[in-house]
Amino acid sequence: MVTEPTTATAGDKIRCDACPVMCYIKPGAAGACDRYANHDGELVRVDPHIVLERTVSHGGRLVPFQAGGDWDGTLVREPSMFVTAIGAGTTYPDYKPAPFIVSSEIDGVDMVTVVTEGIFSYCGVKVKIDTDRYLGPETATVRVQGEAVGHVTTSEYGSQMLSLGGVHHLTGGSKKEGRITCDALMDLSNCKPVEMTIDGGATVVVQAGYPPIVNGVAEERMRVGCGSATIGMFAKQWQGKVDEVVVVDDHITGVLSEHQAGKLLDIPDTGIKMKGRRSTPGRYFQVAEPGTGWGGTKISDPLTVLGPFDPKTARPGTTMLMVSTTGEHAAYYELDEALKPVEKEMPLDLKLSVERIQENCEPALCTVLFMGGAGGSLRAGVTDNPVRLTRSVKDSLTRVTSGGAPVYVWPGGGITFMVDVTQMPAGAFGYVPTPALVAPIEFTLRLSDYAALGGHMDYVRPLASLKDNTEIRQMPLMPGRRA
């Protein structure tokens, strides 16, 4: 967004002096022209086409876009320039062909970027929430403001997965459900926080690129691994410092003395008795109900996962560390004369091992992948023969991006893609009242290939012709993409 310096404020309104109409504009609203808007008290230009610029060096400089002078008729040789669809719009009478079909030359090859904003009424987001904490049962409904917007799918690795949106919530339910789903998808896609509640589970605030907030508590770390994996990773570091270690985990709780890793180190039996279902030696399923306590279980006192020690093997004075898979919870015990564990001050070297677990946990984040399909009409904006575009994408002749960000195109029919919303420029998503999301999508291919698949050759315009009304934004270097 381009900030204009000359505005007078009047209360929360601002007065735009971009033209003699001199609109008063309320916060969040646009002036009569729909080109200038009040963004948090600042007058911003909202219509420009956004040109992403990538520079080879990190934190590189901004290069003016054909600064000064008129276009001289030659193709721009600026391979680091990339035109995105944000702001391309779908206005009449120009919505078809796609609003902008831009040509530029990259390494001597005429390239074409067909730029359009797609209306995705069959779209959704996949949310990965890095937490062990129990968010809700599989298939439980996820609600925003009481409306169903999606469901819990499963837990994959150390994260909880949600599937939100999709045609059934957007247009298959009540109007309110559709509107709230659309708002939630748009906010999530624009990297804004959204609070959601899960039927029979937790309340969680999700914001792409930020830690999840589960029942009011911000998550800090992903678990280092399951309880069994944690035993395997740290067994050697515990050897000789403590007799027994229990790593409490919602999925697989690990027990050092019984675990294969402990056996290999000749760690003697301690007479420990675990609750739960034994999977293989030293690995236990379902030691407790899932929850938001220790290691994604609902327990706050870890001793509740233990039965009485076996008096035949156990001896008084045996030391035991209990720790969660994130190292967030830890306690140290010694068996008394009656073989009951009694909590004691944790020795320093064990504290260090707990810190080591914490250190090896990656920061917990929420990630949001937008997923949508480029339907018939959108493809028709690009070419007369839409299926050829699909084939061209499948044959890797055409590169698909969304707001300049790399996408994963699903195998199979259609052009269904997923994109990490944090890779996209701010405010990349909009909506139409259908309700449906408007997301940018770009197809980049050789000009000759474009002609071959029935492209709208008459509408191809040079990159330089976008120099007015075009915002230049710097983007991080794209992995796998040559700058």
Next chain:
Amino acid sequence: MTRLPQIAWLADGRRLHLQDGPIDLIVEAEGSEIDIGAAYQAAARRFTGLLDELCTELTELRAAAHAQQCALKGVVARRMHRAVAPFAADHFITPMAAVAGSVAEEILGAMLGAARLQRAYVNNGGDIALHLADGQRFSVGLMDRPDQHGVLRTLNISADETARGIATSGRHGRSFSLGIADAVTVLARTASQADAAATIIANAVDLPGHSAIVRCPANMLQPDSDLGARLVTRDVGELSDHEIEDALEAGASCARQLLLSGLIESATLRLMGRTAMAGASRTEAHNADKGRQRVPELMHA
């Protein structure tokens, strides 16, 4: 510093794009190369400064129009008043209701004063002024969903007919509507008349007091709206088929009156997927499922 309008070719190199503040025009002229050049020169010349001219009388243009008296001075401002005056006795209407069509007419007038053209149009955000030399015609596509294929219907306008203006009004447009119509497209003798009439008819497509209709004072949304605190439509919830028919009929009845008074040539009213017509039907409805139709010269929502 002098603010100059933006004047540029569209990608096809045929159509001219003129933009200044809220005015956004797409212009096309057909004729000899010399005439086309002269027409575009004239359009660009007339467009420069036009917004400033209008803004000197902006306060008056935003006030309710009087049916007989007009103190406005500018030629475009007076045309705006002329277009809305027939409605001023019975309705609240300001000259702003005809601003888009009046500007389109002015630019087309300047082009025709400078060149002999076979066909020409000035499209001001959907409010269109047309020129047709003898024997010429335009076909205009109406579409309700930009994200879907095909046009809803095609309006044909030929030189021997009187309509030279097309305008569309509704609640999705850039200006506010007092009614609930998705779109009302009007053909009238001039673009300014079409513009004013479309506003009036779209306002009449309504279900007063209906609980599913969300309204909000216009000045809450745009502090300097010419509609002041009048309630404008923000959202329309679910309506029964019967209610949709009722609302459309209210608008169609208004349109028939305007037709009888000679203020419009025809009107096409659209609400929640249903259509009502008033006036001679020169339209062809398209079956959207049949796939792509011949693309008309002008697309219009």
